[in-house]
Amino acid sequence: MKIKRSDIEKSGPVTLERVADLAGVSPSTVSRILNGSAVVSTAKKKAVEDAIAHLGFVPNPVARGLAGGRTLSIGVVTQAIDSPFYGPTLRGIEEELDTAGYSPLFVSAHWDAASEARCIDVLRSRRVDGLIVLHGRLSDQALKNTSKNLPIVITGRSIKGPGLFSLNFDNFTGGVLATEHLIKLGHRRIAFIKGDPLHPDATERFRGYKSALQAAGIAFDSRLVMSGDYQEITGVQATNHLLDSGQKFTAIFAANDQMAFGAALSLHQHSLRIPEDMSLVGFDNLARSLYVIPPMSTVNQPAYELGQLAATAMLQMLAGKKPTGSLPAPQLIARDSSARP
C-alpha cells in the first residue's frame, strides 16, 4: 500500500484544506473568502473566518504564486542596496507596500544595463506582481516591452504606457535654484562639479546651472566646470584641480552632496574656510548634510517620498486603478556653507 505524504503529516502545516475541513466547507469556498473573488453566504463566511483564526492559518505565498495568483511581492531594482541616496527610498517603498501586505524583493543592478536585465529575469522567475525600477539603465523600449506582462513603476525618467508609470524629479529647476542662490548672494564666478554624464539627473542639473548663469547675464566659463561621478573622492579631485588651475572663483556648486563633501575636504586641506573663503552648495539634501561642518546648503530631493509614491502608484496599478502622484518641486535648503563672497 502506498503511503501518501498527507497521511504522514496529518498535523503538519496549517493548510487551506484543513481550514475547509474544520469549517465544513470546500477549499474553493475558503479561497473565495480569502480573495474576495466571489460572494459567499454570511454563515459560511463566519465559519471559515473562525476556523482561520482558530488554526492560525496563513496562506502560503509560494503555493499562491504557483497557482497563478499573486505572490504579494514586488521586485525592486536598485543600483546598490547601500546607496546613501536611495536608502530612504527603499524604506519608503517597504513601509508603503507593507500597509497593503506586499513585500519588496530588493536586487542590485550596479549601474549596469546587462546586470539590470538579469535582475529583472530573476524577479520575474520569482513571480513578482510588479516591478519598481530606480533609475534603471534599460532602454525605454525594453521597459515598455516588459510592462506588457508586468506593471512597472520607474523613477528618473518620464515615460508613459499601459502598465507603466514614471516618477521624475525636476533636476533642471533644482540646478537653477542652487545657482540662483549663489548668484543672489553676490557670486559671479561659480564653479560646477558635474556628475556622471550617463546619468540624466546629472546633465539636467548642469543644464540648470548654465541656464541660471545665462539668465543672470554671467558668461559660462568651461574652465570652471569639472567632471565627477557622484562619489566623494571625485569631489576632492575636482576641487583640487579647480584650485590648482589658478582660476578665480568664490563658490562651488556640486551636482550632488557626496561630491560636495569631497569638495569641502579639499578646501579644508587647502586651508580655505567655508563659507568665508568659499561658498559651497550641494544637491540631494542627504540626512548627513545637516551634520557636516558647516551644515551644508543644498537642494532638497525627496528620497523617502519617492519610495512612498512609487509604491503607492504600484499598488494603484495592481488594484486596476490609474496610478497618480508626482514628486514635489525642488526646494533650496540654505544653511551655513553659502554666504556672500
Next chain:
Amino acid sequence: MKIKRSDIEKSGPVTLERVADLAGVSPSTVSRILNGSAVVSTAKKKAVEDAIAHLGFVPNPVARGLAGGRTLSIGVVTQAIDSPFYGPTLRGIEEELDTAGYSPLFVSAHWDAASEARCIDVLRSRRVDGLIVLHGRLSDQALKNTSKNLPIVITGRSIKGPGLFSLNFDNFTGGVLATEHLIKLGHRRIAFIKGDPLHPDATERFRGYKSALQAAGIAFDSRLVMSGDYQEITGVQATNHLLDSGQKFTAIFAANDQMAFGAALSLHQHSLRIPEDMSLVGFDNLARSLYVIPPMSTVNQPAYELGQLAATAMLQMLAGKKPTGSLPAPQLIARDSSARP
C-alpha cells in the same frame, strides 16, 4: 543548429517538461540532472543540457519551493533597510549569496522584538531556506527554538546550538583601543557618549572605556559620561550638556561615528576647534568618517565583511557543513580629529 524564435516561444513558459520532451527523456531525469540528485547516463545528460541551452530554460524557483521545500532564498532580518552602518553588510550578504544562486529577502524589524517575530513569520511563510538576523532583539531561547527548523546566523551576540551560528565583534577591545589612543596622546579627562543601553554593543564599548581608564590609573568620573542613542542628534545634545556642565575635559569618545558627527557639530557651534581645542574619536569607521572635517579617528568595524561572513556561514550550514569564520579584531584608525591636548 540555429535557435528559432518559434522554438523558444512555443507556447508559454519554458518548463522542465518541455526540456524533457525535447531531450526525449522523462521530467524526473531532467530534475536529477538539474539537482545532481542521482547519477544519469552521459548520453542523456548531454541531450538534456543541449535542450536546456537551446530553450533557454530556467527553473522556476516558485515551483521548486512548493515541491521541494527549497526556495534558494535567505531571509535577512535587519533593523532598518537604510541603516548607515548595515548598508555595507547587506551588500556583503547579497554578493556572497549571489555566488551560490541564493537571493536575500530583506525585512526591517525597527529595533522591536515583537516586530522582529512578525518579520520572521513572514519570512517563514515565504519558505526561506535560512535566516540571517542582524543584531536582533529576540531572546536566545526564541532563536534556539526556531533554529530547530530553520538554520540561523545571528550577529551581535555569542550563542551556539545546532543550526545556529553567531558572529560577534569585540566591542570591548574596540572601546579599549579608542580610549587608549586618547590616553597615549596625553588626555586625562576624556568624556564618553554612550549608546542605547539596550544595545549590547554599546555597553561593551562603555566597559572598554572604563577598563582602559582604570588600566592607566585614571579615575572614572561619571560626570563625563552622557547618554545617547546612536543617532547624530543625541551626539549634539550630549556634547551640549557636557560643555554646559562646566566640567573640564580635552577629549570626547563617542560610542559610534554618528554621535561623533553630532558632537563635532556641537563643538563647531561652540566655536571649539577639532583637534586643537578638543579631540574626538568615534566608532564604526563609516565610509563618511573619512570625508568629514577633519577626517575622524575611529575604530574600524568590518561591516561589509560581517555580511560576507554571515552569508558564507549560512551557505555552509545549508551544505551540511559546520559553519566557520569570525570577525577580524578591532583596529584603531587614527586620523586628524585626535591630537595632543
Next chain:
DNA sequence: TTGTAGGCGTTATCAG
C-alpha cells in the same frame, strides 16, 4: 451560492 476537478512547475517515491 457552492463543490468538484484539473492544473501551476518541480521534486520525491517507488517500481522497474
Next chain:
DNA sequence: CTGATAACGCCTACAA
C-alpha cells in the same frame, strides 16, 4: 539508471 505517479498548497474554470 530511468520513468510513472503522487504530492506541494492554492486558484479557477466548470458544473450543479
